[in-house]
Amino acid sequence: xxxxxxxxxxxxxxxxxxxxxxxxxxxxxxxxxxxxxxxxxxxxxxxxxxxxxxxxxxxxxxxxxxxxxxxxxxxxxxxxxxxxxxxxxxxxxxxxxxxxxxxxxxxxxxxxxxxxxxxxxxxxxxxxxxxxxxxxxxx
Amino acid sequence: xxxxxxxxxxxxxxxxxxxxxxxxxxxxxxxxxxxxxxxxxxxxxxxxxxxxxxxxxxxxxxxxxxxxxxxxxxxxxxxxxxxxxxxxxxxxxxxxxxxxxxxxxxxxxxxxxxxxxxxxxxxxxxxxxxxxxxxxxxx
Numbered sequence: 001x002x003x004x005x006x007x008x009x010x011x012x013x014x015x016x017x018x019x020x021x022x023x024x025x026x027x028x029x030x031x032x033x034x035x036x037x038x039x040x041x042x043x044x045x046x047x048x049x050x051x052x053x054x055x056x057x058x059x060x061x062x063x064x065x066x067x068x069x070x071x072x073x074x075x076x077x078x079x080x081x082x083x084x085x086x087x088x089x090x091x092x093x094x095x096x097x098x099x100x101x102x103x104x105x106x107x108x109x110x111x112x113x114x115x116x117x118x119x120x121x122x123x124x125x126x127x128x129x130x131x132x133x134x135x136x137x138x139x
Numbered sequence: 140x141x142x143x144x145x146x147x148x149x150x151x152x153x154x155x156x157x158x159x160x161x162x163x164x165x166x167x168x169x170x171x172x173x174x175x176x177x178x179x180x181x182x183x184x185x186x187x188x189x190x191x192x193x194x195x196x197x198x199x200x201x202x203x204x205x206x207x208x209x210x211x212x213x214x215x216x217x218x219x220x221x222x223x224x225x226x227x228x229x230x231x232x233x234x235x236x237x238x239x240x241x242x243x244x245x246x247x248x249x250x251x252x253x254x255x256x257x258x259x260x261x262x263x264x265x266x267x268x269x270x271x272x273x274x275x276x277x278x
Contacts, residue, residue: 006181009160010188016153017189018196023145025206025213028153030243035267046146053150054243055250058158060151065159072253073165079238084245084259086234088266091242093278094227095217098241099153101228102186107193108201108214115220120232121172127236128172 017104020050029100030054031091094120142208154247160185163247165239172236223278227270 017028024046037047062069073080091097094116096105101120105113161167161181170179205211235241240248240259248256269275 002181003184006160006184007188009156009158009162010185011192012152012156012159013185014189014192014196016149016156017193018200019145019152020149021197021206021212022200022203023207023209024142024149025209025211026146027214028149030241030246031267034242034246034264035271038264038267046143049143049147050150050153051246053147054154054157054247057151057154057156058163058247058250059154061155061158067158069251070161070164070248071166072251072255073239075165075238075255077255077258080255080259081262083234083238083240084262085266085269086230086237087240087242087245087259088234088263088268089270089275090227090230090232090234090266091263092227092267092270093275094224094231095215097231097243098186098235099243103189103193104197106190107197109194110215110218112215112218112220112224116224116228119225119228120235123229123232124172124236125174127233128169129175131237132169132173132176 013099013103014107017099017107021104027100027104029096029104031088031097032095032100035092090120145208153243154250156189157244157247162241163244163251168239168241168244169236172239226278 020026020028033047033050037044037051061067096113096116101113101116106117157163162185167179168182170177171182201212238259242263245256245259245263249260
């Protein structure tokens, strides 16, 4: 059971990406969808619906499955704000995030996306190593 | 209208998949990035499951002349690995490793009305607008 749950979640994420491309011709990159929802008022409405669907989908899943809602991180608001700024800045500069580069880009065998994914995974691992094992979890 | 409903549906499947997979749990994400601690391999199954679906199905989907509800596929024009991509991906990895949210799970977590998730998403938007300013066009 413990392995089925993340695997089923992953298959659903992949399925959502395939359906969005097949029917609407769009790649499922959240950073791009989020930014364009805020900036592109002419074409933005489907993006707002996608984002609302995401929140609603998680709600429904928790309601139906009885799985506990994840607890907030105890890193604190300051870390949330700093990390959020860096994530927003980085994904805009790099043109994508885990969904756009990681799930859709690799699916298209895009060298750009595969490179980006390797880089953000490596830096993520390095960051956790420094914070947890060198700084002793100071954050 | 069909496009809008499909966007809502895909967002819903995606959000439910994120919630089911544990990607909305910062501890789980950081545990996955913590290769040198008590490594939590679950998210490997999430990424693996999602990428298996896109790798298998994107190719036949893109063989069609057009998507079902749109005139054309909207795919990135950029294909080169640039300094901007590398710097952006590295920064994204840093922010991801600091707090444990990438953009998708952060948006979903807002739906649980956790204060820090809301702050994260507002900061993420600010970071995106900042990266879009002329000051950072040359990176």
